[in-house]
Amino acid sequence: MSSTFAIPASHAASTLQETLFVSGSDLFALGHYPGNPVYPGALMLERMLAMAGALVSGTLGQPARATAVKRVQYLGVVVPGDVVTLEASVLEQSANKVACQAVASVGGDPRVRATIECGLDSGIAPSPVLSNPATAVKDTNTPALAHQEIARLLPHRYPFVLLDTVQTYSPGAHMLATKVINRESPILGRKPPDTYPAALAIESFGQAGVALYFLSQMDNAPAHALVGAMRDVTLLREIPYDTILTLDVRIERMMANAVVFGGDLRIGAEAVIRIGSLVVMIAPMQAGS
Structure with missing residues (x-):
């Protein structure tokens, strides 16, 4: 460099x-x-x-x-x-x-x-201090989708399926999903950084959005989905390990070839990242692809 x-x-x-x-x-x-x-x-x-x-x-x-x-x-x-x-x-x-x-x-x-x-x-707020981060946002209800069901929706496989559960969702509107944050992912390398990378947390948010898009389609037609752009992403706090990240995803707009999401990433009730808009481009799956 x-x-x-x-x-x-x-x-x-x-x-x-x-x-x-x-x-x-x-x-x-x-x-x-x-x-x-x-x-x-x-x-x-x-x-x-x-x-x-x-x-x-x-x-x-x-x-x-x-x-x-x-x-x-x-x-x-x-x-x-x-x-x-x-x-x-x-x-x-x-x-x-x-x-x-x-x-x-x-x-x-x-x-x-x-x-x-x-x-x-x-000038940046410190990482949230949680008395029991492992249970800070754990919902006692049975999740709407477990990890293996999420993997069937997304075009990703291990180690890039960065969602663990979908707690609730409303097709065409909203999803609450979770990602456990620890140091075990091979994506982090041999020496994980001191705090969880913000961009990987944003990837989890994007994957939750893609899952919500697919769950919102009535015809279940296969499609390619790639993030095309983001705007106004605020990194409010660093993300500590050994906690649970809640992904609060809203569909702001749906078009023929794209869907726009917004929302927050939280630890407990506290936002750590705020997403102004995340645009996912959608293209029909070609035969043989």
């Missing part, structure tokens, strides 16, 4: 670059559209969040981290064999936050573009 100091002229500007080499033998290929693997947008976003935090920390000379994702556009897929160039640069700076642009490109062709806001660590 390299860094330079260029743009914009109005303040101390900087840029970070990284290179990602994507292989079909990587772990994601097991479960993210198996048989036709696509590098997960959640993992790309997590890299961008980390780069933005590192960039702003260096620019300000103080520890900083991402506090909001103002916009993400998934412009094209990243597949095995791709060499991805990731670049993060400062857009503008105010007294208490810095806006960055992050772009992931393959051969000069942008595949993901994001605008990320960062703030100083001292």
